[in-house]
Amino acid sequence: MGNRQEIRELCQRFAAHDRQALSRLLTLASRGEQLEEIRHLVGAARAAPLDGQRGSPSRRVVAITGSPGVGKSTLVGRLIEVLRHQGSSVAVLACDPQSPLTGGALLGDRFRMPSRPEDPQVFIRSLATPGGRGAIPEHIDLMVALLQAFGFAWVILETVGAGQGETAVRHVADVVVLLVQPEAGDDIQWEKAGLFEVADLIVVHKADLPGADKVEAQIRTLVNLPGCREVPVLRVSSHQKEGLEELVKQIEILASQSRTSASSAKARLRDLLRERFVQAFEQLGGQAEELVRGWEEGRLSDEEVFAEVIERMASSSPSAN
Numbered sequence: 001m002g003n004r005q006e007i008r009e010l011c012q013r014f015a016a017h018d019r020q021a022l023s024r025l026l027t028l029a030s031r032g033e034q035l036e037e038i039r040h041l042v043g044a045a046r047a048a049p050l051d052g053q054r055g056s057p058s059r060r061v062v063a064i065t066g067s068p069g070v071g072k073s074t075l076v077g078r079l080i081e082v083l084r085h086q087g088s089s090v091a092v093l094a095c096d097p098q099s100p101l102t103g104g105a106l107l108g109d110r111f112r113m114p115s116r117p118e119d120p121q122v123f124i125r126s127l128a129t130p131g132g133r134g135a136i137p138e139h140i141d142l143m144v145a146l147l148q149a150f151g152f153a154w155v156i157l158e159t160v161g162a163g164q165g166e167t168a169v170r171h172v173a174d175v176v177v178l179l180v181q182p183e184a185g186d187d188i189q190w191e192k193a194g195l196f197e198v199a200d201l202i203v204v205h206k207a208d209l210p211g212a213d214k215v216e217a218q219i220r221t222l223v224n225l226p227g228c229r230e231v232p233v234l235r236v237s238s239h240q241k242e243g244l245e246e247l248v249k250q251i252e253i254l255a256s257q258s259r260t261s262a263s264s265a266k267a268r269l270r271d272l273l274r275e276r277f278v279q280a281f282e283q284l285g286g287q288a289e290e291l292v293r294g295w296e297e298g299r300l301s302d303e304e305v306f307a308e309v310i311e312r313m314a315s316s317s318p319s320a321n
């Protein structure tokens with residue numbers, strides 16, 4: 001699969017605005033195949049935008065994250081309606097944690113989101129995400145770049161934000177929106193509190209349900225604690241179609257701030273470097289052990305081990321990464 005001939009054809013079809021080619025390239029990227037060629041394609045498309053995309057509107061990458069069942073897919077469906085109404089094109093990547101029991105919520109996502117095959121300005125793709133790295137596929141940044149190169153003004157990522165996915169989403173999204181819902185129990189599951197740290201905007205979703213006031217009050221208390229950065233809190237009901245325009249407006253505001261804020265861009269770059277560094281080290285596997293053995297046996301000094309690790313990381317890390 002994914003031989004040279006195939007990838008060449010795919011790139012040509014992508015340049016001719018073929019959605020099936022886009023879809024296949026996304027699959028390859030999600031599997032970590034043909035990364036170099038795909039990066040090249042994205043770079044070329046950036047330099048010479050596809051027909052009809054010159055003077056493209058500003059791009060937005062938004063992550064919609066929250067626990068299973070909080071209503072992410074439903075809300076994304078509503079956002080698509082609002083954005084289309086405003087004339088923007090939208091692509092969605094729904095990152096499904098692959099459930100060992102049911103095979104994931106993929107079907108459910110397709111059902112709840114409008115699939116609109118007739119609308120060329122909407123593209124929806126579910127991605128199975130095998131375990132290991134949280135809910136975000138490793139090459140999500142490249143998938144987003146593909147969708148942008150294809151011309152989508154908005155890219156929305158749906159993710160449960162579990163595990164390391166939280167930080168991965170932070171690197172790629174301009175704005176991270178965290179959904180919480182009125183809980184049946186007394187308190188929000190505060191073990192999810194880690195997610196609050198990556199959220200730029202918190203949505204009390206299903207605001208039509210009883211208990212929305214209480215959750216909102218709890219969240220406001222939490223985000224107003226001294227030392228916490230200010231995070232807007234909004235109430236939205238997808239069922240009642242309430243709060244949606246306000247949500248889009250807030251996302252726009254935050255996205256433009258995130259783009260102009262050099263410090264947040266720098267922080268994102270630092271996080272990315274750290275993550276890639278750890279990945280490259282992990283890829284060394286047995287080689288690192290071997291060097292440590294050399295140190296134990298007195299053949300290598302600390303500095304020599306370090307220098308050797310750096311050198312091997314540089315040569316083994318796939319240039320495509």
Ligand SMILES: Nc1nc2c(ncn2[C@@H]2O[C@H](COP(=O)(O)OP(=O)(O)OP(=O)(O)O)[C@@H](O)[C@H]2O)c(=O)[nH]1
Nearest residue numbers: 067068069070071072073074105206209237238239
């Ligand atoms: N009351 C109420 N229910 C909602 C609202 N939005 C979604 N729901 C319901 O919440 C349930 C879960 O919705 P989904 O959109 O599938 O939630 P999800 O977060 O995408 O779920 P996963 O993809 O499985 O993590 C469904 O039964 C929806 O009908 C809302 O605004 N109000």
Ligand SMILES: [Mg+2]
Nearest residue numbers: 072073105109
């Ligand atoms: Mg969903």
